[in-house]
Amino acid sequence: MRFMDLTGWTWLNEPRQWSTDPLTVHADPSSDFWRLTGNGIIRDNGHLYGLSLTGDFTITATFSGEYAAQYDHAGVGLLIDGENWIKAGVEVFDGKQQASTVVTRGFSDWNLALTPAFERFTISAERKGDAVWVRYGIDGEEPSKLLRKAFFPPAAEAKAGIMAASPEGDGFVTQFHEVQLTR
Numbered sequence: 001m002r003f004m005d006l007t008g009w010t011w012l013n014e015p016r017q018w019s020t021d022p023l024t025v026h027a028d029p030s031s032d033f034w035r036l037t038g039n040g041i042i043r044d045n046g047h048l049y050g051l052s053l054t055g056d057f058t059i060t061a062t063f064s065g066e067y068a069a070q071y072d073h074a075g076v077g078l079l080i081d082g083e084n085w086i087k088a089g090v091e092v093f094d095g096k097q098q099a100s101t102v103v104t105r106g107f108s109d110w111n112l113a114l115t116p117a118f119e120r121f122t123i124s125a126e127r128k129g130d131a132v133w134v135r136y137g138i139d140g141e142e143p144s145k146l147l148r149k150a151f152f153p154p155a156a157e158a159k160a161g162i163m164a165a166s167p168e169g170d171g172f173v174t175q176f177h178e179v180q181l182t183r
Helices: none
Strands: 010-012 017-021 023-026 033-037 040-043 045-055 059-066 073-081 084-093 098-104 108-113 123-127 132-136 146-151 158-165 172-182
Touching: 023 045, 023 158, 033 084, 033 108, 033 123, 040 073, 045 073, 059 073, 059 084, 073 123, 084 123, 084 132, 084 146, 084 158, 098 146, 108 146, 123 158, 158 172
Parallel strands: none
Antiparallel strands: 010 045, 017 023, 023 172, 033 040, 045 158, 059 123, 059 172, 073 084, 073 158, 084 098, 098 108, 123 132, 132 146
């Protein structure tokens, strides 16, 4: 396992249970980041553990989870405010774990990609200028498969880190095996 120094990292919506040895997050029930699209719901109580940054950076996380319910998800998040953020990683949809990205600029915009079965998933979000490039890999692969490229305000400070949520389930456990933040 390789972890960057998590000194100075803080929670947005700290889960009721988590630990750092290893970094394990128990997503609370009814937690999520979602805004309006398709159902009119606004939720901003998902769990995000990270640092506030400006400029270019890349956040990468390798993780596994005990996914159980529709929409259980974990991965990385970049959050400017309640109306501007990106979350990317693995999400359960129709009974399958899939690569997922949600980009929100006032309204949430969601995409999924079917993947082969995997034990560990690696996701990276590279902020470069006014764009975020989201890439993934499975079971030890470098995150080289492009999942999404999205606009992200270039001058704005963003909280970047790991995230997890369980909007419809009873919660679930995610273990982060590696987390890296490069600038």
